[in-house]
């Protein structure tokens with residue numbers, strides 16, 4: 001008896017596949033992999049809905065106790081069709097233990113980029129006081145939470161570093177060398193200038209808020225891709241969207257994409273306020289914005305699956321293959337008009353939309369209630385049933 005079978009899911013290339021999940025892992029996958037197999041739960045998509053590896057949001061804020069940027073991991077994750085979220089520096093060495101404990105109760109997989117400030121983002125200027133960068137405490141926290149802490153985060157903008165300029169980043173690079181973890185660097189208003197920041201970054205380092213419209217944007221005055229960014233990209237530095245409340249400009253992103261500076265990861269920088277009031281709303285909304293800027297559905301899906309998994313060093317995630325984690329996103333790609341707003345209030349009218357329908361997280365099925373209802377797939381007609389009893393299953397709970 002298998003734990004879960006998904007039948008006739010549609011890949012983005014149109015091929016239909018079955019997926020079999022046991023003990024939270026994909027144990028069989030292929031065009032007719034589930035034919036004749038018994039299972040405790042079965043979801044038959046009849047080729048109507050798409051499946052992909054579970055979506056990974058590489059930049060979020062989901063430490064509920066954080067005073068500034070807080071949210072619940074399941075509200076930004078499972079409830080939005082996202083199976084894995086990465087918190088980008090909400091916590092540091094002082095509160096990572098508490099954050100870890102909170103995340104054990106979440107259905108969504110949660111990982112953390114540890115803030116190089118031991119306090120995390122307890123105030124807007126966590127790196128204005130260099131004594132908060134405590135290497136011994138950081139190393140200890142990384143050791144305690146190996147596998148949960150998957151990177152370091154340094155927020156390098158004027159409001160965060162105060163008068164310290166590049167000093168926090170120089171320290172972050174030194175600490176990163178000892179840990180061999182990816183470093184995510186937030187860019188915003190100078191000082192320090194992007195030119196100085198980018199020069200310190202090496203292969204695998206992540207620039208988040210890469211399409212911000214602030215003075216530290218990646219385009220020069222003439223609208224060309226800054227040479228310093230071209231050099232950084234050639235070295236293997238990663239561009240991550242990190243939309244957030246202030247950090248996605250349609251005009252910058254459109255122009256950068258024209259120059260071939262495509263994002264490697266598409267992330268939301270979501271937290272409660274920009275989820276509820278916008279302009280972020282959800283990872284799917286951010287993905288939809290890039291769809292209407294001309295990136296293909298395949299490219300966008302790669303950004304939130306295989307690219308994110310590879311760049312964040314999560315080898316069993318982001319791919320639909322035997323032995324991979326049983327994390328799947330079921331979604332629709334709908335041709336319909338949608339008004340899209342960036343972080344600067346610019347508006348674009350989109351014609352196609354990613355609509356998450358359900359998340360399967362380590363084999364547990366969670367319906368995206370809002371969209372299931374909007375698509376007339378309420379509790380009664382969501383095509384999920386317990387094949388042993390014939391009962392419907394919603395939110396992983398037999399009804």
Ligand SMILES: [Zn+2]
Nearest residue numbers: 059060088269
């Ligand atoms: Zn952030």
